[in-house]
Amino acid sequence: MAVTVATRWPRAASRHSSNRSEPDPGRLPYMARRRAILLAVLIMLGIPNVHAQTQDAAPAAQLKALLDEDLDATLRRNPIAATVRGVPGYNHLLPDLSLATLERERARERHALERLRALDAKALHGQDRISYALLVDKMELAVEAQQFTDADALVLTTLGGLHNVLPRAAQVTPFRTAEDYRDYIKRIRAAPKVAEDTIARLKPGMVSGWMSTKPVLDRIVAAIDAHLVENAEQSALMSPFAHMPEDIP
The missing domain is CATH 1.10.1040 (N-(1-d-carboxylethyl)-l-norvaline Dehydrogenase; domain 2)
Structure with a gap:
């Protein structure tokens, strides 16, 4: 009995292995066609999606x-x-x-x-x-x-203008590095151009009558006068340099 099983087992294993590793040649073209059709359908379904996403x-x-x-x-x-x-x-x-x-x-x-x-x-x-x-x-x-081009002349108000732009910059600028101080100096140097542009915008307003009211302008003049000091070191605009970190050359 043991000998019979031993002699038949390899043949059975061989038949089983042959059935799994050698598909019917007649089915190959059919399977290939099915896979090709399935792939084509998937591609066709995907293209509109990609196109829609691109359009969106x-x-x-x-x-x-x-x-x-x-x-x-x-x-x-x-x-x-x-x-x-x-x-x-x-x-x-x-x-x-x-x-x-x-x-x-x-x-x-x-x-x-x-x-x-x-x-x-x-x-x-x-x-x-x-x-x-x-x-x-x-x-x-x-x-x-x-x-409403006449309103172009309204460049001086209590909320904003040449009189408070630099003091505001001195208050809000973070002074941590040498570059911060260099940027602030560039802002101070740009002030004359802002003054010239402000005057150029005010002149048409003087002709058309589109100006801030006198009480407002009086306060603005007073704010500008506060920065007219004999010693530049006394100016509020110089306050950031009074607290410059020692490690900045």
């Missing part, structure tokens, strides 16, 4: 570019705000009040509104749709306000 991504990318451009323009108009927010790259700047820059900004606003209106807003989702609506509203108001 395009408006989102366009919106992001517009938002980034608007943020940069906003911070360049008010670089002191950039310093307050801790945004790098603006700490050496003062507001550019020149009429040429004003016209360039107006052109940017008009172009931005055109690009927003051409954007497929229906393809946006979630927060992007909210950001889109807010930016459209902002640009529409900005473009509408461009017709």
Whole structure:
């Protein structure tokens, strides 16, 4: 009995192994066709999905570019705000009040509104749709306000102007490194240009009558006079240098 089992087992194993390793040659073309058809169907189903995702991504990318451009323009108009927010790259700047820059900004606003209106807003989702609506509203108001050019002369108010931009910079700038002090010096050196641009904006207002009220201007004059000192070291603008860290050369 033991001999019989021993002589038959290899033959049985051989038949079993042959059945698993040698598929029916007649089935090969059929199986290959099935796999090819299945692969083609999967590819066809996937292509519209990829295409739809690409189409949706395009408006989102366009919106992001517009938002980034608007943020940069906003911070360049008010670089002191950039310093307050801790945004790098603006700490050496003062507001550019020149009429040429004003016209360039107006052109940017008009172009931005055109690009927003051409954007497929229906393809946006979630927060992007909210950001889109807010930016459209902002640009529409900005473009509408461009017709009121007389208001360009209102560059001196109790809330802002040449009289408080540098004192504000001295208060909010983080003075930790030598570069911080160099940026602050660049801001001080830019003050004469801000003064010239302010005067250029005020002159048309003197003709049209669009000026801040006398009580406001009186307070502004007093604020400017406070910085007219005989010794520069007594100026409030020099206060950051009085506390310069010893490790800064």
